[in-house]
Each structure stands twice: as structure tokens, then as C-alpha cells.
Amino acid sequence: MNHLLKLSDLTSEEILEILNSADQLKYEKKNGIEHYHLKGKTLGMIFEKSSTRTRVSFEVGMYELGGNALFLSSNDLQIGRGEPVEDTARVLSRYLDGIMIRTFAQKEVEDLAKYGSIPIINGLTDYCHPCQVLADLMTIREFKSSLQGLKLCYIGDGNNMANSLIVGCIKMGMKVAIGCPKGYEPDAEIMKWASENGEFLCTEDVLEAAKDADVVYTDVWASMGQEAEANERKKIFKNYQVNDALMAVTNKDSLVMHCLPAHREEEITAKVFEQHANEIFEEAENRLHAQKAVLVKLLGDK
Numbered sequence: 473m474n475h476l477l478k479l480s481d482l483t484s485e486e487i488l489e490i491l492n493s494a495d496q497l498k499y500e501k502k503n504g505i506e507h508y509h510l511k512g513k514t515l516g517m518i519f520e521k522s523s524t525r526t527r528v529s530f531e532v533g534m535y536e537l538g539g540n541a542l543f544l545s546s547n548d549l550q551i552g553r554g555e556p557v558e559d560t561a562r563v564l565s566r567y568l569d570g571i572m573i574r575t576f577a578q579k580e581v582e583d584l585a586k587y588g589s590i591p592i593i594n595g596l597t598d599y600c601h602p603c604q605v606l607a608d609l610m611t612i613r614e615f616k617s618s619l620q621g622l623k624l625c626y627i628g629d630g631n632n633m634a635n636s637l638i639v640g641c642i643k644m645g646m647k648v649a650i651g652c653p654k655g656y657e658p659d660a661e662i663m664k665w666a667s668e669n670g671e672f673l674c675t676e677d678v679l680e681a682a683k684d685a686d687v688v689y690t691d692v693w694a695s696m697g698q699e700a701e702a703n704e705r706k707k708i709f710k711n712y713q714v715n716d717a718l719m720a721v722t723n724k725d726s727l728v729m730h731c732l733p734a735h736r737e738e739e740i741t742a743k744v745f746e747q748h749a750n751e752i753f754e755e756a757e758n759r760l761h762a763q764k765a766v767l768v769k770l771l772g773d774k
């Protein structure tokens with residue numbers, strides 16, 4: 473594993489190794505055990521979209537691993553003025569030990585990896601959000617002890633989160649059901665792969681998707697870059713909400729997860745959100761631990 477571009481590039485064993493390492497790093501942090509595995513290393517963090525969790529957890533993660541992180545807004549980089557990715561990749565490879573990038577097109581992330589010579593980490597594209605799902609799997613395992621055989625339902629837009637959840641959960645032996653409106657399904661190739669490699673369902677019927685779920689997951693109806701569609705999407709997605717009626721058909725003790733930021737009374741009611749704040753904020757915390765595991769694996773001495 474040389475990069476983290478999308479979860480489909482990783483084997484189940486590699487995902488498991490990251491989750492185990494993340495648990496260990498979390499344990500060490502909680503017990504005041506230092507782990508300066510990346511002393512003297514620098515991560516560049518390119519952001520072409522907003523971020524709270526990704527930015528802060530990567531920056532703090534590098535610090536806690538003994539390294540440095542540089543916040544590089546695309547507004548300030550020459551890339552924002554049209555310098556080609558091929559050149560940016562080759563230049564930054566000479567200064568940095570790794571790059572985390574959050575952007576729109578998956579191709580830009582893949583191109584950075586193609587033209588650069590250092591590890592590239594995808595911090596979210598329109599296509600996927602692998603770092604989030606590693607933290608999600610870590611959290612589910614923490615609450616449920618194991619992943620194999622659990623059912624996760626994802627309610628809402630078939631977006632970057634849905635795409636990465638499908639791949640990550642199926643690779644870890646979980647069942648996945650997506651409840652989304654027609655025309656807003658996850659990536660077709662990912663759904664085909666999931667049907668061939670595990671138990672997968674995509675339906676317009678939210679209650680069918682949620683039935684007997686162990687984990688209920690949702691995300692915003694309008695992602696970053698879709699702000700102009702927000703009002704129209706509110707109408708299209710109004711029945712795709714995590715609420716009491718939906719929770720009633722899930723398994724007893726089912727978890728509710730959200731990558732955040734959350735829009736209360738849109739994709740999730742305030743009531744369900746607060747009832748499950750415990751796991752939702754543990755999930756947010758786990759971004760730090762899971763990403764440190766990724767950083768150690770990719771930037772650490774081999």
C-alpha cells in the first residue's frame with residue numbers, strides 16, 4: 473500500500489491492519505504513551521473544500537506522531553491559478569513526505585499519485601471519503617466488538633460517503649443496504665462490485681433498507697459543491713430521514729452514525745441525533761486515531 477486514494481485499492485487485510493493499529497494508537501494516547509513514529513516528517517494538506525474534522529485531526533495527528541503538517545489552501549497555491557497537477561506533484565514531492573488532499577475530482581487525487589513520488593491520501597473527493605470510513609469501521613468495531621455479519625444501512629444521498637461505506641463494509645464482511653431516492657444511487661460500478669462480493673441492497677424503501685440494521689448511517693442531502701441544489705434536494709430527500717419511525721425497524725441497540733456536519737431535521741432528527749451523540753462523537757474522535765494509523769503506515773519507515 474503506497475497511497476490511500478480509495479478503499480477499493482486496499483485488501484481486507486490492509487484495512488484490518490489499519491484498524492488494529494488505530495486501536496493501539498488510541499490506547500497509547502489515552503495512556504500517555506508517546507509515539508513519535510514520524511519524527512522530522514512533513515505532511516502537506518491541500519484543501520479545495522472546507523473542513524473541520526479532517527483538517528484538525530490530520531494536523532494534530534502529525535503533531536502527536538512527532539512530525540509537522542502544512543495547511544495549503546488551494547486559494548493560496550498556484551494550483552488554484554491553474555498550475556498543472558503534474559507539476560505541483562513533482563515539486564511538492566521534493567519538499568514533503570506525504571500529501572493529504574481534499575478536492576472535487578477523484579482524478580486530481582489519482583494524478584497527484586501518478587506524477588508525484590510520495591504517498592497521497594484522499595481527504596475527500598466527490599467520489600469517496602476513505603479516511604472517514606476507516607474511522608467509521610473502527611468505531612463500529614469498538615461498539616459492537618466485531619464487524620463480520622453486521623448490517624449497515626445508509627439512508628440518503630448515494631454520495632461519496634455511501635460509495636466508501638459500501639466498499640469498506642463489504643470488504644469487512646458486513647451487509648449493506650442503501651435507502652435512497654431514484655436517481656440518487658451510489659456509483660453504479662461500486663454497487664455492481666458489492667452485489668458480486670457480498671450482501672448488498674439498494675432500494676427506494678427506507679424501511680426495507682433499515683430493517684434489522686445494526687448500524688444506521690446518514691449524511692447531508694447536499695454535499696459540498698451542491699449548494700445550488702440544496703432547496704430542490706430538501707424536497708427530493710424529505711422521506712429519507714433517520715427518525716423514530718426508521719429506528720423502530722432496526723435491531724435493538726443499533727448504532728447511529730454520521731460523518732458530520734449534521735443538518736438536524738433534514739437527514740436526521742435532533743432527537744435521534746442526541747440519543748446517539750455518544751457514538752457520533754466517538755466516531756468523530758476516531759478520525760484522529762484512524763488517520764494516525766494511515767500516516768504511520770504510509771509515511772513511517774518501512
Ligand code: CP
Binds near residue numbers: 524596733
Ligand atoms: N467528516 C468530515 O470529513 O468532516 P470535515 O468536513 O469537517 O472534515
Ligand code: NVA
Binds near residue numbers: 694
Ligand atoms: N457528503 C459530504 C461529506 C462531508 C464530510 C460532502 O461531501 O460534503
